[in-house]
Amino acid sequence: MPSPSKLKAIFFDIDDTLFSTSGFARAARMASVKAMIGAGLKMEAEECFQELSEVIEEFGSNFERHYDKVLLRVPRERYAGISPAIIIAAGMVAYHQTKFRELRPYPDVVEVFKLLSQTPLILGIITAGLEIKQAEKLIRLDLTRYIHPRAIFITDQLGIGKQNPKLYQLACQHMGLVPACCMYVGDHPLYDVDIPNKVGLITVHNKRSGKYLKMKGNTDPRYVIKNMWELVDILRREFGMHI
Numbered sequence: 106m107p108s109p110s111k112l113k114a115i116f117f118d119i120d121d122t123l124f125s126t127s128g129f130a131r132a133a134r135m136a137s138v139k140a141m142i143g144a145g146l147k148m149e150a151e152e153c154f155q156e157l158s159e160v161i162e163e164f165g166s167n168f169e170r171h172y173d174k175v176l177l178r179v180p181r182e183r184y185a186g187i188s189p190a191i192i193i194a195a196g197m198v199a200y201h202q203t204k205f206r207e208l209r210p211y212p213d214v215v216e217v218f219k220l221l222s223q224t225p226l227i228l229g230i231i232t233a234g235l236e237i238k239q240a241e242k243l244i245r246l247d248l249t250r251y252i253h254p255r256a257i258f259i260t261d262q263l264g265i266g267k268q269n270p271k272l273y274q275l276a277c278q279h280m281g282l283v284p285a286c287c288m289y290v291g292d293h294p295l296y297d298v299d300i301p302n303k304v305g306l307i308t309v310h311n312k313r314s315g316k317y318l319k320m321k322g323n324t325d326p327r328y329v330i331k332n333m334w335e336l337v338d339i340l341r342r343e344f345g346m347h348i
């Protein structure tokens with residue numbers, strides 16, 4: 106068993122690790138589709154959802170004009186006599202309202218973060234995405250109180266992607282730690298397991314939700330979990346932590 110002092114920090118991924126990004130996205134998109142139809146767009150919800158999903162796939166989730174593109178793809182008669190701006194705004198408002206209402210962490214994430222924040226462990230974040238968008242998620246999830254303020258690393262902010270081992274090296278260096286003393290918990294078999302494995306972090310594959318559940322990586326994670334209580338078990342059993 107490694108000595109209890111061996112582990113100094115745990116870095117977490119955000120999407121589909123701290124909350125169900127996929128579940129939330131589905132709910133928010135369906136709400137926006139229904140709102141666009143409510144504003145006068147003549148489409149079936151399923152058909153509109155399908156178009157929206159294709160647009161997101163084709164233009165990327167961080168593109169800012171998904172609803173505009175949906176309208177460009179459907180015949181003009183479907184919203185004859187109605188301002189496209191009203192339909193687009195209805196979609197946007199419904200999306201944001203869903204975000205205010207439903208963007209919540211998994212309950213065990215809050216409980217375990219609370220517990221871990223009472224230990225000497227540094228809790229950090231290594232996440233891929235746009236700077237403010239990822240930061241907004243942490244604020245909405247209400248988790249920043251448990252996270253070390255200098256231990257938040259966002260790819261967009263650093264100019265380094267998750268495909269690059271440098272990202273993980275930089276996070277460890279920045280905290281003055283060697284990778285072997287740092288754990289990374291994430292759901293992507295390649296970016297969250299293979300790459301930090303290469304750097305020498307202790308990898309934990311969070312197999313819980315999301316589109317990468319069935320994807321296979323090239324290397325094995327050190328541990329696999331399905332929820333955060335299983336992480337606590339590992340910390341007790343493998344690292345001798347009394348928590």
Ligand SMILES: [Mg+2]
Binds near residue numbers: 119120122
């Ligand atoms: Mg993820």
